[in-house]
Amino acid sequence: METEPKKILIADDESDIVEIIGFNLEKEGFTIFTAKDGNEAINKAQQIQPDLIILDVMMPYKNGIEVCTILRQHPNLNEVPIILLTAINDEQTHIKGLESGADDYVNKPISPKVLVSRVKSLLRRTNIVSINNIIEIGDFTIDSDKFLVTHQNETIVLAKKEFELFRLLASKPGRVFLRDEILNIVWGSEVIVGDRTIDVHVRKIRQKIKADCIATVKGVGYKFEVA
Amino acid sequence: METEPKKILIADDESDIVEIIGFNLEKEGFTIFTAKDGNEAINKAQQIQPDLIILDVMMPYKNGIEVCTILRQHPNLNEVPIILLTAINDEQTHIKGLESGADDYVNKPISPKVLVSRVKSLLRRTNIVSINNIIEIGDFTIDSDKFLVTHQNETIVLAKKEFELFRLLASKPGRVFLRDEILNIVWGSEVIVGDRTIDVHVRKIRQKIKADCIATVKGVGYKFEVA
DNA sequence: ACAAGTGGTTAACAATAACTTAATATTAAT
């Protein structure tokens, strides 16, 4: 099983904090993404589907707690581990932060080492609990648990066969799937359907997804192409 | 699906701390068990199989970190959520505590309310299915103790099976539950009921709850959708 | 004990969404 580096999104308007935290997490092998305000945090989270998000509470446009509340209602991000970071050492805010759906609430000033420990602890816990069936490729997110495809913040609802076909192609971008393979995997080896059936499904997917991401390889099959 | 109150084991040699924390957690509907030292904590944990353990770091016989390390090697307790409690505000200990497998590390003096929040947050994360006896999602409040659903201040009375089905779906908003899953969880794996049974229950829920919050995924199952 | 009510299940049928096919148009390869 491949273990790609875990992606962590850090959102804070104070660039030196982002830098020091980012540096320490990178040292541990995490891949770091950053955002400078609440809106950017939400957009980037959707784009990159991080494994964990660190949110400063005091940020322009949307504060960390607001971002947290929004993410918890988001179809693909409502289970992502969230750590709130704050200079506010206030009981009410602390409780409100956790109630907004955050997993941890850490007061500044922070020891980077402690933060790294907390990140690891949280990831350890979330890995035990949930194995998310999410494929990300290009601007697409394919969530098998929710039977949902999202593309650039837009949610696309596919029917069962459409979804299974799309997921198959997207599972190995660039690789061509023979029509026979597709039939075997999506329809099953016993089922016999005409050749045009696949085409019609491909058409429906292409229609629902505006992007041009399924390529025909004439005489062979279809493949998913990253734009 | 029975909803027993969640069991929490508190281990601390300072009886007044145990008392104040215990009191506040009981107020929230948790059942409290206590231990006065490390060995007792391990024994009681095995006996009662708590849903969460709070360990003081400084305890006789075995300290909290040692207890945590041992529990993490124990077959039945290696996944139980653990919160370490400590008067030691020291970075090294903090990190060691988390590395021993604890999920959280909280410094004394503690606000009981904050601790309760952290307990809830951790239980929310560790329990896929509603362990908090109260689920709040969208405009809905689902209270497993009172078997009550409220929606925008209106009280909705659901029958037992209806309630369990609704709670299951609401416990993982967005996630599609396969019909088989639903049967296994709500009806139990031994019980055999016809296919239309689920539909009829869904219909009744949809009828009682005016909102359109249960979506059908044809050929797959049902899911709860936030409006 | 009895009637009335509640909850749960089933069966019959209706409605609908998903899937398949067939007919025709378009495209790509040689």
Place this chain on the structure above:
DNA sequence: ATTAATATTAAGTTATTGTTAACCACTTGT
């Protein structure tokens, strides 16, 4: 240009779910 493969469209078919009402088992109040 010719041909084979795929795209497109609409219509037809099937599978799945929705709806209703009836039935039975249990509980509750009298």
